[in-house]
Amino acid sequence: MLSLYFKYVAMLFKSQVQYRASFWLMAVGQALTPLTVFAGLYFMFERFGHLKDWSFFEVALCYGIIGVSYSLSEALVRGFDMFSILVVSGDFDRLLVRPRSTVLQVLGSKFEFARLGRLVQSIVIFIWSLNNLPIEFTVMKSVTLTLMIVCGLLIFSGIFIAAAALCFWTVQGLEIVNVFTDGGREMAKYPLNIYEKWVTLFFTFIIPFSCVNYMPLLYILGKTNGNDILYMLTPLAGMIFFAPCMLLWHIGVRHYRSTGS
Template sequence: MRLYIKYLSIHLKSQMEYRTSFLLMSVGQFFIPFMVFGSLYFMFQRFGELQGWSFFEVALCFAVIHLAFSLSECFARGFDSFSSLVAGGDFDRLLVRPRSTALQVLGSKFEFTRIGRLLQSVIVLVWSVSNLPQIWSLPKLLTLLLMIANGTIIFTGIFILAATFCFWTIQAIEVANVFTDGGREMAQYPLNIYEKWVTRFFTFVIPFGCVSYVPLMYVLDKREGSMFFPMVITFGGVLFLIPCLLIWRFGVRHYRSTGS
């Protein structure tokens, strides 16, 4: 952790050297998802509800998934831009260092300008929670925090899988965006509005259902019963991350230098 914090400190200092650029990029990042949320707002203004879900309930789902994606983009950006390390031969240098390659790649790049997206997601989160009085209990607020952490881990796992393909393809494959950007757009709505096979795939294969559906049902009192299962299922992201790291290790063992 000391090494990771050192990486983080170095990148923060380098990005803050150009503060005006950092501020402008952060403001731009604030407005990028603004239009998406605007379309969500106007849709509910027109139709009132979405299969039994109110505006503030879906807004909560929106805030959780975008907050998780922004955190992952900020702190796991190294995997998202990993193809440049492979194509330039710089990954060879990481292999001779006495530290985990996953840790080094994780600390190779941070996008602190994502604070703009984080800020917008936090604003939407606070606004939606303040209009949903049933959430105001310690177990539900704790579940909400676990949902955000779980989503961050899931997006990080997808970035790791996409980076692993670079060992064979050199460049990142665009299909990975189906599960990162596409997954974010899909999971910002409750999963039960989609076809059953979509719900099952994004619950048992890529477990966005552990972020934006099952625990959300408990938090919003749409599911009766014990709080134990909804809180436990928020750890589904950890179960997803473990095979992602194993596949990463498999890719590292089969890596062949680009010869650069």
């Protein structure tokens, strides 16, 4: 399955670099556009100095982690984000008659390499903020950082997959999902304790962004008040969130009725 997926990716890459100037301009644009948001963050700290008890580089680290997770998800799971097109056109019927997983085929139907420009920008901010923080790195902190990124990727991917699954009943994609993808991305770039309590509770127990940025970040920065192991393990909530999203997808596939297009 991995071999087939990489063949999909290779074909998509060849098709997207046919017009190289367009490809590189889009990649650069994807890298520069989010900088306007980061510039706003920088100027806010220049004016006020701190955000509650958070310094600029602590928030920048939070920004970088979520940026990397979202960028990876947007590139890798783009097929699910555009899935409604397959349902409306009836092209999903072709995927069903092929002897391969529908998940694999939808993943391989779309991969936007230009989106990796956003990933580069997020990685630069991530590394820059780490270099400017007095963090004493250990193996466990390195593992925790990795889990934060991977499980953040799973949360965003889970939302894309759940939204795609809803297309089996709604046909068209629902714009409200952007509240949890784009809105969730912007919200999660900041520590959750700056928001109202109901926002913190929602993004901890319903969509667990808090578990992949705020709580493990407290451990990374040495700000915990309790058992460090619990803070280290909170990113695993991303895996728990991803499971029912995949289940919803498989239920949707079983209930799919062709549009007849």
